[in-house]
């Protein structure tokens with residue numbers, strides 16, 4: 001097997017459609033991923049993430065469209081002839097094979113000579129810090145260790161692209177963050193292109209250079225974590241990434257909204273909707289200040305409940321027109337939670353952080369929160 005200087009492939013998907021019988025799982029997916037980039041496919045259950053990953057891996061052929069690796073079409077090339085490494089949700093290690101043999105598996109299948117296999121497996125196990133456990137069986141490893149072996153196995157074949165399908169879902173929450181940091185460091189350091197499938201927005205925000213948000217088989221938005229969080233293109237993306245308060249309002253001028261909660265807010269940029277239309281105004285909890293800490297018009301609210309969540313209190317309050325608003329208030333050891341029934345005045349910290357969306361038809365929920 002030739003060792004290449006350039007590790008990461010670039011990947012291009014063009015007009016990919018996929019049907020399972022009458023069900024359309026993917027609808028016109030087009031995307032470019034640069035060599036060495038780490039991209040997350042994020043979306044709710046059933047949005048098509050796994051289908052897209054399987055098409056990239058070669059386990060499924062798209063009904064329509066093209067898949068190109070480094071400019072060459074691969075959509076009719078089987079999985080074992082693409083330079084693609086896979087890390088599965090449950091790691092899918094061979095239970096009867098040692099750590100060494102698990103990592104060697106793909107190299108033996110490719111008929112690599114024995115000495116070269118030994119050297120390559122040693123290199124991969126050193127990379128994931130598992131060299132000292134080479135003789136163990138998978139059942140004798142912790143979840144995090146099994147995951148390192150799965151990654152070593154995926155990287156051993158010198159893939160141009162590594163696909164990770166919900167790789168952290170079997171780990172408990174504390175270990176998950178450590179492994180996310182470690183795996184991201186390994187993949188970025190190695191220089192391989194990688195795609196991680198997740199329905200966990202925090203995982204996508206912390207791991208990926210760019211996130212692809214999918215909804216019902218289509219791409220809703222592609223962007224860096226900052227862009228998706230600060231400038232979500234659609235209401236769906238705004239709801240799915242992070243938390244937000246959605247308040248009912250009318251657009252009274254191109255750059256001014258009147259909230260049903262009582263105040264008018266000047267926008268940083270003109271809204272795309274026509275003046276006079278009903279809109280939903282998205283304000284992140286951390287973009288709301290309790291009176292006295294910010295200038296400008298204030299919304300009078302009554303505190304319903306305060307939840308002390310470690311670093312911050314999350315305060316849920318009710319506006320005069322009955323909408324619910326969540327606010328984050330940084331805690332200190334001396335701070336006391338604000339009591340239920342307390343009257344507060346709220347203001348917006350930074351108008352550039354406000355999102356304006358056309359109000360959905362029907363009776364929009366006053367607060368919609370991400371998962």
Ligand SMILES: Nc1ncnc2c1ncn2[C@@H]1O[C@H](COP(=O)(O)OP(=O)(O)OP(=O)(O)O)[C@@H](O)[C@H]1O
Nearest residue numbers: 020023024025044045046047048049050051052199
């Ligand atoms: N083998 C199949 N036969 C029929 N329909 C399928 C099959 N696999 C997936 N689907 C359908 O295709 C759509 C996309 O499924 P897919 O598994 O890609 O979603 P997903 O985003 O990965 O979901 P999850 O997060 O639950 O794994 C869904 O409507 C699903 O029911």
